[in-house]
Amino acid sequence: MPRPFGARNDKNFMEKINIKIDGKEYSADSGQTILEVARENGIDVPSLCYHPDLQTRSTCRMCLVEIKGQKDLKTSCSTPVAENMEVLTESPRINRARKINLELIFAQHQEECPDCVWFFNCQLLKLAKRFGVKITRFPDRKIQRKITQCGPIVFDQTKCIDCRNCVDVCPVDFLSVENRGADISIENSQDEWKECIACGQCILHCPVGAIEGVGEFEEAQELGIKKKKMRVVQFAPAIRTSIGEEFDLKPGEIVTGQLVAALRKLGFDKVFDTSVGADFTTFEEAGELLERLKSGKNLPAFSSCCPSWVKFVEFYYPEFVPNLCTSRSPQTMLGGVIKNYWAQKEGFKPEDIEVVSVMPCVAKKYEIKREEMKINGLFPVDKVLTTREIAYLIKKNKIDLKNIAAGEADDPFGMPSGAGVIYGASGGVFESALRTVYFKATGKNPAGDEFKRVRGQEGIKINEITIGDKIIKSVVVNGIRNARKMLEELKKNPQAFQAMEVMACPGGCIGGGGQPVPTNSQLRKKRAAALYDIDAKKEFRCAHENPALQKVYKEFFVSEEIIRPILHTSYAPKKKSAIMTLKNSKETR
Amino acid sequence: MADLIEKIKDSGLTGRGGAGFPTGKKWEAVKSTPGKKKFVIANGSEGEPAVGKDGWLLENYPEEIIAGIRLALETFKAQKAFIYLNKNYFEKYSENLKKIIRELPIEIFREPGGYLCGEETTLIESLENKRLEPRNKPPYPTEAGLENCPTLVNNLETFYAVAQIAKGEYKQERLYTISGDVSHPGVFELPENWPIEKILHKTLNWPIEDFFVQVGGGASGVILTMEELENKVTGSGAIVVYDRKKTDPGTLMKKWLDFYFQENCGKCVPCREGVYRLRELLKQEEINWELVKEVCLVLREASFCPLGKSVAAPLESLIMKVIKR
Numbered sequence: 001m002p003r004p005f006g007a008r009n010d011k012n013f014m015e016k017i018n019i020k021i022d023g024k025e026y027s028a029d030s031g032q033t034i035l036e037v038a039r040e041n042g043i044d045v046p047s048l049c050y051h052p053d054l055q056t057r058s059t060c061r062m063c064l065v066e067i068k069g070q071k072d073l074k075t076s077c078s079t080p081v082a083e084n085m086e087v088l089t090e091s092p093r094i095n096r097a098r099k100i101n102l103e104l105i106f107a108q109h110q111e112e113c114p115d116c117v118w119f120f121n122c123q124l125l126k127l128a129k130r131f132g133v134k135i136t137r138f139p140d141r142k143i144q145r146k147i148t149q150c151g152p153i154v155f156d157q158t159k160c161i162d163c164r165n166c167v168d169v170c171p172v173d174f175l176s177v178e179n180r181g182a183d184i185s186i187e188n189s190q191d192e193w194k195e196c197i198a199c200g201q202c203i204l205h206c207p208v209g210a211i212e213g214v215g216e217f218e219e220a221q222e223l224g225i226k227k228k229k230m231r232v233v234q235f236a237p238a239i240r241t242s243i244g245e246e247f248d249l250k251p252g253e254i255v256t257g258q259l260v261a262a263l264r265k266l267g268f269d270k271v272f273d274t275s276v277g278a279d280f281t282t283f284e285e286a287g288e289l290l291e292r293l294k295s296g297k298n299l300p301a302f303s304s305c306c307p308s309w310v311k312f313v314e315f316y317y318p319e320f321v322p323n324l325c326t327s328r329s330p331q332t333m334l335g336g337v338i339k340n341y342w343a344q345k346e347g348f349k350p351e352d353i354e355v356v357s358v359m360p361c362v363a364k365k366y367e368i369k370r371e372e373m374k375i376n377g378l379f380p381v382d383k384v385l386t387t388r389e390i391a392y393l394i395k396k397n398k399i400d401l402k403n404i405a406a407g408e409a410d411d412p413f414g415m416p417s418g419a420g421v422i423y424g425a426s427g428g429v430f431e432s433a434l435r436t437v438y439f440k441a442t443g444k445n446p447a448g449d450e451f452k453r454v455r456g457q458e459g460i461k462i463n464e465i466t467i468g469d470k471i472i473k474s475v476v477v478n479g480i481r482n483a484r485k486m487l488e489e490l491k492k493n494p495q496a497f498q499a500m501e502v503m504a505c506p507g508g509c510i511g512g513g514g515q516p517v518p519t520n521s522q523l524r525k526k527r528a529a530a531l532y533d534i535d536a537k538k539e540f541r542c543a544h545e546n547p548a549l550q551k552v553y554k555e556f557f558v559s560e561e562i563i564r565p566i567l568h569t570s571y572a573p574k575k576k577s578a579i580m581t582l583k584n585s586k587e588t589r
Numbered sequence: 590m591a592d593l594i595e596k597i598k599d600s601g602l603t604g605r606g607g608a609g610f611p612t613g614k615k616w617e618a619v620k621s622t623p624g625k626k627k628f629v630i631a632n633g634s635e636g637e638p639a640v641g642k643d644g645w646l647l648e649n650y651p652e653e654i655i656a657g658i659r660l661a662l663e664t665f666k667a668q669k670a671f672i673y674l675n676k677n678y679f680e681k682y683s684e685n686l687k688k689i690i691r692e693l694p695i696e697i698f699r700e701p702g703g704y705l706c707g708e709e710t711t712l713i714e715s716l717e718n719k720r721l722e723p724r725n726k727p728p729y730p731t732e733a734g735l736e737n738c739p740t741l742v743n744n745l746e747t748f749y750a751v752a753q754i755a756k757g758e759y760k761q762e763r764l765y766t767i768s769g770d771v772s773h774p775g776v777f778e779l780p781e782n783w784p785i786e787k788i789l790h791k792t793l794n795w796p797i798e799d800f801f802v803q804v805g806g807g808a809s810g811v812i813l814t815m816e817e818l819e820n821k822v823t824g825s826g827a828i829v830v831y832d833r834k835k836t837d838p839g840t841l842m843k844k845w846l847d848f849y850f851q852e853n854c855g856k857c858v859p860c861r862e863g864v865y866r867l868r869e870l871l872k873q874e875e876i877n878w879e880l881v882k883e884v885c886l887v888l889r890e891a892s893f894c895p896l897g898k899s900v901a902a903p904l905e906s907l908i909m910k911v912i913k914r
Contacts (some may be wrong), residue, residue: 058725061858061891072898073890078725097890100883104862137880138866162855177720177855182865184855 034076048207049163099131107138110158116209147582152214152365159210166202171480199308199504200362200513213362220389229352233268238360238424238509241530246391252526257406275416277334278423282543284327286436300497305329307367308504318573326568335380336566360512386514418535425528426478426508427454430501435542474499606744607825618731622739629661629670634707639807642764643745645776647682657748704852709742723894769830786818803829809899812906860897878914
């Protein structure tokens with residue numbers, strides 16, 4: 001096992017070190033790598049395979065530097081700083097090696113720029129310009145390689161540069177390195193006990209766009225054609241603080257109003273906020289939690305908003321399927337409310353309405369097609385576009401998101417509670433549920449920050465929550481590897497927890513597989529913090545306070561018979577899905 | 590025993606595997622790094638073409654090898670040692686080695702892969718049953734090797750030399766494997782500071798005709814002309830003699846590159862892509878020598894491990910001195 005570098009938080013490593021980079025003095029923490037120190041100080045050392053979320057692998061060789069007194073060039077990503085080290089990050093020697101190395105990388109990567117997830121932000125092209133490389137110096141050697149689709153994930157080997165970030169980030173080890181030498185390739189697992197859970201972290205961590213969500217970006221363009229009488233769009237909680245990054249706004253900038261205006265400009269008849277759907281989810285889920293605590297059945301209760309987590313349980317831990325709360329996820333919740341309650345009210349047939357969701361997530365594309373989602377034979381949501389896809393569409397239609405006059409989402413699903421907004425961050429679903437559980441148990445609303453202990457980016461957050469005379473043993477998890485640990489713990493000790501929230505992606509949906517690239521912990525932190533800022537300023541912090549929700553329950557959801565099919569779903573153990581081979585990346589299914 | 594490391598240092602012994610790292614320093618690093626466990630590995634992978642000295646030692650001096658390993662086990666209070674052998678050597682010498690090992694905590698391990706397994710971190714990965722690829726250094730095996738514990742990896746010949754040092758019989762000699770267009774090929778034990786010319790004469794291998802040599806290893810070794818034979822032998826001690834009349838440089842380059850292509854793990858860009866491209870470039874009727882040299886440059890400068898870095902030296906020296914481009 002390589003030693004973990006970048007261990008800045010480790011107290012043993014907190015010794016200060018003086019180093020010189022390109023002739024200037026810098027102070028660094030021992031244990032940091034040269035690359036980390038350089039980038040922290042604004043020195044742009046190029047790298048493709050380095051990602052702060054992952055352990056250093058040093059396969060791309062772009063981050064080479066010269067160190068005084070050492071004969072060989074060293075990769076700065078793997079070399080720890082040392083006292084009085086003198087480093088050069090640019091020199092004729094370094095640049096010669098980088099240039100030809102980059103030409104060799106280009107020879108692996110078939111360019112298909114116009115519909116690449118990195119189109120607006122391509123690191124390869126930036127480096128090509130910087131080092132003056134001829135990107136066609138060698139003929140592409142991977143044109144004949146295959147393109148595969150597994151669920152909503154498309155893997156294009158003709159673009160892959162074999163850096164292995166996807167292999168390392170995949171939380172279920174679905175991807176592996178096969179063969180050796182020039183025949184090396186990244187393959188989907190054929191193992192019948194391994195399944196892709198569609199979290200899309202591989203997409204975020206691929207430096208060259210070899211992996212994309214299905215339909216990215218060809219399908220987004222079909223939106224130009226309106227197929228039904230009424231076309232509705234809803235946008236997820238986590239979008240409003242992340243999409244700004246696609247338009248050169250500061251990370252974490254809140255752009256809810258601009259996003260609404262842009263969506264309207266794209267031609268949607270109604271713009272609704274999925275956070276209102278989240279309020280419905282909270283209301284139902286809080287009820288489920290209380291009921292289970294009372295009956296002692298199916299504990300711990302698992303959150304079920306994250307389709308990757310749900311699939312993970314269904315495939316890898318089917319014995320825990322009954323623990324998943326049956327309340328629908330916010331997007332299918334709102335889709336169902338739109339196509340049933342709202343349709344009736346507005347005089348539409350459900351089949352006359354097309355519901356499009358904008359999600360920070362690739363797995364949501366899979367979720368809407370689950371048979372279990374159907375209500376009276378109809379899917380509540382018709383199409384999912386990721387944050388990246390909607391940003392692409394906005395740019396393509398020359399809409400200036402940065403400067404557009406803010407709009408307001410439409411009634412009656414335009415005004416969420418604060419609880420509905422924090423769904424986008426790890427802990428948000430549970431905190432929202434707790435606010436309503438508190439109300440249901442005590443008849444009073446909690447203080448806004450009563451349960452803020454469950455917030456934060458840590459992968460596993462264990463808390464005992466006291467509400468009235470109840471103590472809820474809870475765990476909030478982000479990252480499937482962490483979830484696996486907790487499930488193993490539960491196998492040994494079924495009483496360990498009574499409530500468990502899991503989000504597959506790091507930090508929750510703000511770090512989702514459909515979010516802008518790049519994504520890293522700094523960006524995730526800022527996106528999450530902004531969601532909590534929105535929450536703090538809301539008049540209503542609790543889901544049950546939302547007047548829209550109260551109205552719908554009063555008018556429509558008057559009995560369990562009506563509530564069950566529309567606001568709840570079901571789960572069942574799942575088998576491995578097919579891996580399809582495509583002719584080209586446009587031929588997705 | 591405490592002063593064995595001092596004795597090794599005083600002897601000036603350097604690693605016989607090819608990299609030539611001072612052995613005393615390596616031993617001292619393993620000794621001084623704290624660890625719950627420590628391991629000793631004797632590297633008998635010997636995957637480089639035209640090198641046969643480890644096989645020669647296994648045939649003739651297995652007791653000395655074991656004695657050297659035993660000294661390391663005692664010096665570090667190490668839990669366990671491995672004798673790491675390529676498939677041939679494993680088949681041929683295991684039985685005999687076991688008789689000498691008896692109760693000592695030494696396991697004979699059969700190499701699961703090829704040339705690259707001789708690289709010390711790949712060797713450790715293979716012992717841990719991982720993909721056969723090099724690790725990043727640092728951390729060095731002396732700090733975090735097998736099972737993340739301080740680990741000494743030395744070539745078989747290095748242990749042989751240590752055994753001699755301990756007995757006070759070390760004579761500053763090393764093993765040379767001589768092959769190619771010579772009349773007396775074989776392994777010879779001669780002073781380590783002798784020039785190539787003297788070695789060829791002494792072993793009655795001085796060729797009469799026009800020739801050049803490859804020194805260090807049959808793939809990674811550098812090409813030296815008849816005018817450069819005052820040099821000492823580097824790397825793993827191989828001398829391959831090529832009769833100029835009989836040798837086609839193109840065929841020779843193809844042989845090396847086929848070897849590197851075959852043994853390539855695919856981990857890093859320069860080696861995976863560079864070796865592939867060199868083979869393609871040399872297939873062309875009109876060879877683009879400038880591009881060949883550029884690819885050699887990136888292999889030398891940017892490769893992850895010694896395998897990739899070593900591709901360039903033989904090619905560059907052959908192109909410069911023999912093909913004269």
